[in-house]
Amino acid sequence: MARAELDACDSRSFHERIAADLRDEIMSGDLAPGSPLPSTVHLKERFGASGATVQKALQLLKDERLVVGRAGAAVTVREHRQRTIRPAPSVAATRPGEPHPWLAEASRHGTRAESRLLEVAEAVPPSDVRAALGLAEAGTAQLRRQLLTIDDEPAELVASYYPLEIAAGSAIAERRRITGGTPTLLAELGHPPRLSVDRVSARVPTQEQCRALKLPSDLPVLRTLRIVYSDHERPIEVSVLVKAGHLYELQYEFSPEGGA
Template sequence: MTVPRTEQDAFDRRSLHERIAADLRDEIMTGDLAPGVRLPSTAQLKDRFDASNATVQKALQLLKDERLVVGRAGAAVTVREHRQMTMRPASYMAPATAGEPYRWLTETAKHGGKARSRLLSVAEEAPPADVAAALGLPGDGTALLRHQLLLLDDEPVELVHAYYPLDIARGTALMERRRIKGGTPTLLAGLGHPPRLSVDRVSARVPTQEQYEALRLPGDLPVLRTLRVVYGDDRRPIEATVMAKAGHLYELRYEFMPE
């Protein structure tokens, strides 16, 4: 039986400075407060939210910790440049052309700055249940994991756990602890497993301890978790990747054509 919600259930139990930060964060992410624009003054924010000076300052400090705004006490606070990034997964799914780096690096660098990847580990292990199901593994099955951190201007952008069926990975450069020139889409295509279809499942999650530390998250903000399954010929899954990025700094853009 569904229990009706009461007014008390619906009340926002967050502290006032968290609620103020949430409203300003939304205005920053939607572009109402664009990069380079000054936030309303402390006096204006006090009037708008019926808050004390100290409460407004606590809210602004949250946004500074999240790298959304810059400024110091007593001075104007400005929306930080180049922090609201729209990522287009389709733009870096295809194999790179001969001699070119992994397309994530070249496409991300178009936003400005230097993009690079840091390979953290390569190992055979049992993947999470949703990854195992996507790859068609038995309950105790293992896959090859390539674990890396993607960075832009030395700031962490995305934590990546990419899993590959062992019968595809064994005896190839996937097993080696080194970066793969052109990225794994290029390598898989060269091995006779060109990517034909990619399916993403995106959810907002409370960050795990690993995600919190690796992405240098400032607080209890969600991460965007993407489970991407790449299929080759005959709809065979050839890669399943779990990607996590800071939900307050990035959005994902997908484009579709009507059938």
Template sequence: MTVPKAEQDAHDHRSLHERIAADLRDDIMSGQLPPGFNLPSTAQLRTRFGASNATVQKALQLLKDEGLVIGRAGAAVSVREHRQRTIRPAGSLSPAAAGQTYPWLTEAAKHGATAHITLLGVTETRPPADVRAAFGLSDEASVLLRSQLVLIDDEPAELVKSYYPLEIARGTPLADRRRIRGGMPALLTELGHRPHRSVDRVSARVPTQEQFQTLRLPGSLPVLCTLRVVYTEAGRPVEATAMAKAGHLYELQYEFTPE
């Protein structure tokens, strides 16, 4: 009997251990297997997935390499504490209070994590097409780029590339090769470009070589990419930020109030 093409296309061509890891990864990300919780035993996983002991162990090793679970052969394997993090984008527009650090650093500390930012570079460059479109620039136009790496507990968490129109950035602390005290919303407000609204475009993508190496990704897992454009109350775009984080470790939480 000939199998319909639609059924052929729908077949999961991944190896069994990859499929097992995918299902367990989803259990972890959804909270079905919360931090500190032991995974089912190898015998239970063999029964659930109809797999051999070796296949189950290969699946568990993938999750260990990703940093989602910990354990050793012959012992219980458990979900690592504080590995899945929820990002609340709305908080990024809030300036830090006087004498306080970035809001997201404070949020990370609430969960017992240590977070910091490494500034990778500050340069003038031609931006990618989506940033040019956001700013309404020509193909030849340049912008200021600030590249940063966010680390949580000394592990790479997010690659951040923030772009600014040159008429806003030149001759200001934005162009200095140093971190911005109090965060970018506070500085933009000080410069007369108070952030009023942001628009996020979120997509899951295959990591670029730079993202793979900088984030120390364990395999061919997707990255969660966000392009955030920040506007003033007058509707002027003053910042466009491309953020990439490991897709298996993070989720975004958006809150909406009906008008």
């Protein structure tokens, strides 16, 4: 497609379009972790762009924590340019002494994961959370809000809501960490997690999400609405999990049930 046609159908600045093409190659693995990006001369020829435009595109990728490099040196893809998260294990209860599955999963990949508790309060959840919990329009739930980090970088903003009748008088309502995570505690309270349902969407980040996750621009975030059910299909936890869409992907695993 000719440059003029691209300009007509894509309103982004030229350097943003170049960054988008390179970002896709990084996220798909065509530009592997630790490998150098093509030279500025090569990128100028490939995209028909000036050196200044190419440098602006590379700066975007640096700001997005996808590549590293400095003036006069080669720009390389970061070793952890994108992380794969397997959501399913995060709803399982842990055995005594075991770390939360989310933390254990990170350590298996040689990274250090931590969670920071930001808020514990009774609050009115967003509309979709209220609907999942079966709350009235002004109904409240117990909120626990956390920021998860990997190697000291913000990874995920998590807001979890619990029915007040379950949370009252338990560690869920206290401003402290819960040993083994809430799945373990919920099981101890007589509400073992039986089923988790995720609804994933891509959205433009809110102001709070931009600040908390240190996002460089309005690149989309992945928003997961996770509903955890116990016995008799009772919802016991509804969480809103938000992570940078250009740094993380979700991996779900399925197996066929029965024969043809």
